[in-house]
Amino acid sequence: MQDEIFMQAALEEARFAAAAGEVPIGAVIVLNGEVIAHGQNRVLRDVDPTAHAEIVAMRAAAYVVGNYRLLNCELYVTLEPCAMCSGAMIHARLARLVYGAADPKAGAAGSVLEVLNHPKLNHKMPVTSGVLSEECGTILKEFFRSRRDL
Numbered sequence: 001m002q003d004e005i006f007m008q009a010a011l012e013e014a015r016f017a018a019a020a021g022e023v024p025i026g027a028v029i030v031l032n033g034e035v036i037a038h039g040q041n042r043v044l045r046d047v048d049p050t051a052h053a054e055i056v057a058m059r060a061a062a063y064v065v066g067n068y069r070l071l072n073c074e075l076y077v078t079l080e081p082c083a084m085c086s087g088a089m090i091h092a093r094l095a096r097l098v099y100g101a102a103d104p105k106a107g108a109a110g111s112v113l114e115v116l117n118h119p120k121l122n123h124k125m126p127v128t129s130g131v132l133s134e135e136c137g138t139i140l141k142e143f144f145r146s147r148r149d150l
Helices: 002-019 053-065 083-092 133-148
Strands: 026-031 034-040 073-079 096-101
Touching: 002 026, 002 034, 002 053, 002 073, 002 096, 002 133, 026 053, 034 053, 053 073, 053 083, 073 083, 073 133, 096 133
Parallel strands: 073 096
Antiparallel strands: 026 034, 026 073
C-alpha cells in the first residue's frame, strides 16, 4: 500500500512534466517514510540531456541530506530507469528502487539491460517493478498519442 502512495506522488510529477511539454516521467525520493525530494523530466526546459526525473530527484535529495550518498533512501519512478539513471542510482547507493511501467526500449533494470544489480558491480539494491504500471504506462501512451495527433 505504501508503494502505491509514493508512486501516486511520482505520477503527479509526471503530470506536471506533461503539462510543461516534457515526456511525462516523475520521481520521488523517500527517506524514513517521507518524501524528501521530487523530480520530473526537465530535459527540454533545462536544455540538459541528463535532466531525467530520477537525476533531478537525486540532486534534490542530495541537497536535502547534505551528501551525494543517498543511503537509506528509496526512489519511486513512473518508468523503468535508463542506463544513465541506473548508474547514478548505484553511485548514490540508493537503498531501493520502485518503478511503475517497464521500458522495453531503454530499460536498464532488466528489460533491455541489467545495470542495477549487475554481478560485477559493487552496489546491489532491491527493485520492485510494476507498481501502478497501468497508470504509469497510460500517461506515457496518452502523451505520445497527443503528439502524433498534432
